[in-house]
Amino acid sequence: MTHAYEVSRFLAGLMLLASFSLLCQDRLAAVLNTFAAQAVLLSMAVGWEAWTQDRPHLFITAALALGLKAIIIPVALRRMVDRLGLTRGVDKVVGVGSTLMIGLALTSLALLLVLRVTASAESFTREGLALALAIVLLGLLMMITRRSVVTQIVGFMSLENGLILAATGARGMPLVVEISVAFSVLIALLVFGVFVFDIHDRFEGVGVEAIERVRGDRE
Amino acid sequence: MRLRLDPLAAFFGLIVNIGVAAASVYGLGLDRDHELSPRVEPLFPAFAAAMNLVLIADDVYSFLFFWELMSLSSWALVVARHDDPANRHAGHVYLVMAAIGTMALLLAFAGLAGGAGDLAFASLRAAPRAPYVAGLVLVAALVGAGSKAGLAPLHAWLPLAHPAAPSHVSALMSGVMTKVAIYAVIRIIFDLLGAPAWWWSLPLLALGAATAALGLLYALFDNDLKRVLAYSTVENIGVIFVALGLALAFRATGLEGSAAVALAAGLLHALNHSWFKSLLFLGAGAVLHATGKRDFDGLGGMIHNMPKTAAFWLVGAMSIAALPPFNGFVSEWLLFQAVLTGPSFPVPVLRFLSPVVGALLALAAALAAACFVRAFGVAFLGRPRDPATANAHEAPRAQLIAMGALAALCLAGGLFGGVIVQIIKPILVAFAGAALPGMDAGPTPFSLVAFSAARSTYDAPTVAAFLLASGCLSTWCAHRLSSRRTRRAPAWDCGFPEPSPRTQYTASSFSQPLRRVYGGLLFGAVEKVDMPAPGDARPARLTVTLRDYLWEWFYRAPARAVSRVSLWLDRLQSLPMRDYLLMMSGALIALLLVAAGLS
Structure with missing residues (x-):
């Protein structure tokens, strides 16, 4: 039984590593590859949960994660980058070094918090929950510190990965929730995609500044 | 429910x-x-x-x-x-x-x-x-x-x-x-x-007395008939608050008899004010309907075209100015009876405060008389200041009935104040702890006794009978001893043969002496005379500007502060998306820190 938890904790740790790695990529292609890798790790983690906890319906979630997030969305985003001729580099607001330092601080906050708050709970799931929270916070950090629309989409979905990890770690979460989460990611992608094309058609640029120009905020 | x-x-x-x-x-x-x-x-x-x-x-x-x-x-x-x-x-x-x-x-x-x-x-x-x-x-x-x-x-x-x-x-x-x-x-x-504490009465007394005096000063310097009435309402509310504050203070210090007199004064004034203020507003409405004017500068001489309205309005004005035998006098008399027992307060603060409050009430009473002499005199007496006013007609019968009924109530309330005080006895016992002496305490059946018959009695029917008798007598004497013939002669016009009704004494002229006394300090009044150069035929002009300090301090300043804060907050409506994300995650992290600190 302890083996099962160690493996799932290992996979969650790898996902956290992928989140950190997302934060220090310089190229959009590398960002998308790393995200795909994180999605593969997620599907493995969810699949492992399904196997060890004998909850076969979690395989559906694992398959959704693998198919949608590891393959379809990264491919779609890469084609978008190619077709629109976006800059291949990642436009940063905060430098890689400081981003990583903030990320470390957030991770330690997550660990500290979850371990303290859940001190009385079952000991095996606590670390998993802490790692999931750290992934969520790092996804937020990525959305804040990276400027281009593609990196914001990726940050959002990596945040979503953390959520699904936390949801599958907890027992008794019904499947309905997971499917709806997966669909919400897809819908978000569609919305973002439409936005991106629309912005490109009108303003020939996919910086968030273009959205601000649409709203007429900054002259 | x-x-x-x-x-x-x-x-x-x-x-x-x-x-x-x-x-x-x-x-x-x-x-x-x-x-x-x-x-x-x-x-x-x-x-x-x-x-x-x-x-x-x-x-x-x-x-x-x-x-x-x-x-x-x-x-x-x-x-x-x-x-x-x-x-x-x-x-x-x-x-x-x-x-x-x-x-x-x-x-x-x-x-x-x-x-x-x-x-x-x-x-x-x-x-x-x-x-x-x-x-x-x-x-x-x-x-x-x-x-x-x-x-x-x-x-x-x-x-x-x-x-x-x-x-x-x-x-x-x-x-x-x-x-x-x-x-x-x-x-x-x-x-x-x-159960009250004595210091509860302090805000009621201070605010009430200030309201009473200020309300009438506002009324005196205003030139709109209905607004003057509204300001006079402010004054009367101040009077009622003073009565309630006194009742509270007397009750808290164990002087139940005085508390009953003060509370009776407050309740009675509330009743009386509802009658004469309704009457005055209805009369002002009739004048407004007949002339289309509320401004003193357009009114004047209404007594010729609307004699009944004018008579009823005069009753209301006399009541509000607290002239016997009308009802305003009864409640003000009771209130001053209560104020006069102020020296028996066991608390020094109240002992010193009650004469001050009494003085402010006396000032308000005098100003009320001035205010309604001015209102009645300018609006109903003299000559019309505007052609529309000259062609005014008397109010419809239903309106006259309403005003007449209220005027009758004002008189009845003045004559039978003692009866009303007996009717409200349960309220006085419940909230003041005592009641006024009964109907049989006074010398005549309808007399109003505040404390004891020897010390404080208002015998309204007798006073009214005396007023009626002396009034009739002096009228009779005046008509008997002088010529009975009514003569019409040109109005005295200050030696300037200008027949315009504009040369009459106006509402502003009437309030000028009081404005000179109180206006500078309380209203920042500035009078400016625009005197034409010698040889210039245009008339000289006097303009008066008043500032409403209360409005500036208590209304405009907070309103400006609120709009400044909301302008500042408005910038939050149009931030870049990243800043919203930053704020949201900042809030999330702060909450997490709080949760970590609490556990």
């Missing part, structure tokens, strides 16, 4: 429903096509019903609900003529003040109920509370009910909103709705808050 009718509610119900009846009869005489509209007709009964329901509410929920219904229906009546921007402004100020007032009342009831959660008045009475909570409830109740009644400095909406409504609604708002607010003050402070 709990409803209950106790003597206090019944007394105020009398005030409300006499006012409503008079205003309704007056309304029969209104011009269906021009003065009544679908904006007024359905709301008038709603307003009247809401005022009645406030009085019989017996729990917090229904009280606040009906209170708000009363505010909103009267607001809708104020903005019934919203095509005039001044009315829209009045409605706006009123709505803001009503919202603040209801919020304060909500806080007051929250303090009364404490954490118990039972909102019936009976359990509010029984709930124990700390002295500082009682103090906070007192302040909140004064803000909440005081803003509706017109207690300075929360009065500013009143002279805007009361004149803006149709005249019979003005009469209800000024004569009756302010009394519902007085009822709320008595209900909360005298009834629900429990």
Whole structure:
């Protein structure tokens, strides 16, 4: 039984590593590859949960994660980058070094918090929950510190990965929730995609500044 | 929902429903096509019903609900003529003040109920509370009910909103709705808050006395008939608050007899004011309808075209100026009886404060007389200042009946004040701990005795009989000893043969001496004379500018601060997306830190 938890904790740790790695990529292609890798790790983690906890319906979630997030969305985003001729580099607001330092601080906050708050709970799931929270916070950090629309989409979905990890770690979460989460990611992608094309058609640029120009905020 | 009718509610119900009846009869005489509209007709009964329901509410929920219904229906009546921007402004100020007032009342009831959660008045009475909570409830109740009644400095909406409504609604708002607010003050402070402490009376006395004096100074310097009446309402509310404050102080220091006199003065003044203020507003409405004018500069000589209205208005003006034998005198007399027992206070602060309050009340009484001499003299006497005024017609019969009934009530209230004091005996015993001496204590059946027959008796029928007899005698003598012939001669015109009615004494000229005395300090009055150069034929002009300091400090300054803060907050509406994300995650992380720190 302890083996099962160690493996799932290992996979969650790898996902956290992928989140950190997302934060220090310089190229959009590398960002998308790393995200795909994180999605593969997620599907493995969810699949492992399904196997060890004998909850076969979690395989559906694992398959959704693998198919949608590891393959379809990264491919779609890469084609978008190619077709629109976006800059291949990642436009940063905060430098890689400081981003990583903030990320470390957030991770330690997550660990500290979850371990303290859940001190009385079952000991095996606590670390998993802490790692999931750290992934969520790092996804937020990525959305804040990276400027281009593609990196914001990726940050959002990596945040979503953390959520699904936390949801599958907890027992008794019904499947309905997971499917709806997966669909919400897809819908978000569609919305973002439409936005991106629309912005490109009108303003020939996919910086968030273009959205601000649409709203007429900054002259 | 709990409803209950106790003597206090019944007394105020009398005030409300006499006012409503008079205003309704007056309304029969209104011009269906021009003065009544679908904006007024359905709301008038709603307003009247809401005022009645406030009085019989017996729990917090229904009280606040009906209170708000009363505010909103009267607001809708104020903005019934919203095509005039001044009315829209009045409605706006009123709505803001009503919202603040209801919020304060909500806080007051929250303090009364404490954490118990039972909102019936009976359990509010029984709930124990700390002295500082009682103090906070007192302040909140004064803000909440005081803003509706017109207690300075929360009065500013009143002279805007009361004149803006149709005249019979003005009469209800000024004569009756302010009394519902007085009822709320008595209900909360005298009834629900429990045994009083002497310092509770300090805000009532100080604010009441200041309101009384200030309200009349405003009235004296204003040139709009209906606004003068509204400012005079502010003054009368101040008088009632002083009476309530005295009753509270006497009650708390164990002087129940004086407390009964002060409370009787307050209740009686509330009743009397509802009669003569309704009468005056209805008369002003008749004048407004006949001439289309509210401004003193356009009125004048109304007594020739509207003799009956003028006679009724004169009765109202004499009552409000507290002249015997009318009803205003009775309540003011009782109030001064209470003030005169001030030296028996065991608390030094109250002993020193009561003469000051008495002096301010005396000032207010004198100013009230001046104010209504000015109002009646300028509007009804002299010659018309405007052609429209010269062709005015007498009010319709229904309106005359309403005004006549109120005038009769003013006289009856003056003659039989002693009877009314006996009728309100249960209220006095319940809230002051004592009652006034009975009907048999005085020398004649209808005399009013405050403490004892030897010390303080007002024998109204005798006084009235004396006034009548001496008046008839002097009239008879004057007619007998001089020529009976009525002569008409040109008015004295200061030696300048200009026949224009503009050369008459105006409302501004009348108030100039008082303005010279009080205007500089309290209103920052500046008089500027524009004197033409020698040889220039244009007339010289005197312009007077007054500043309303209360408006500037208590209304405009906070309004400016609020708009500055909201402008600053408005920038949050248009930040880049990343900043919103940053704020959200900042909030999330802060909450996580709090959670980590707490566990």
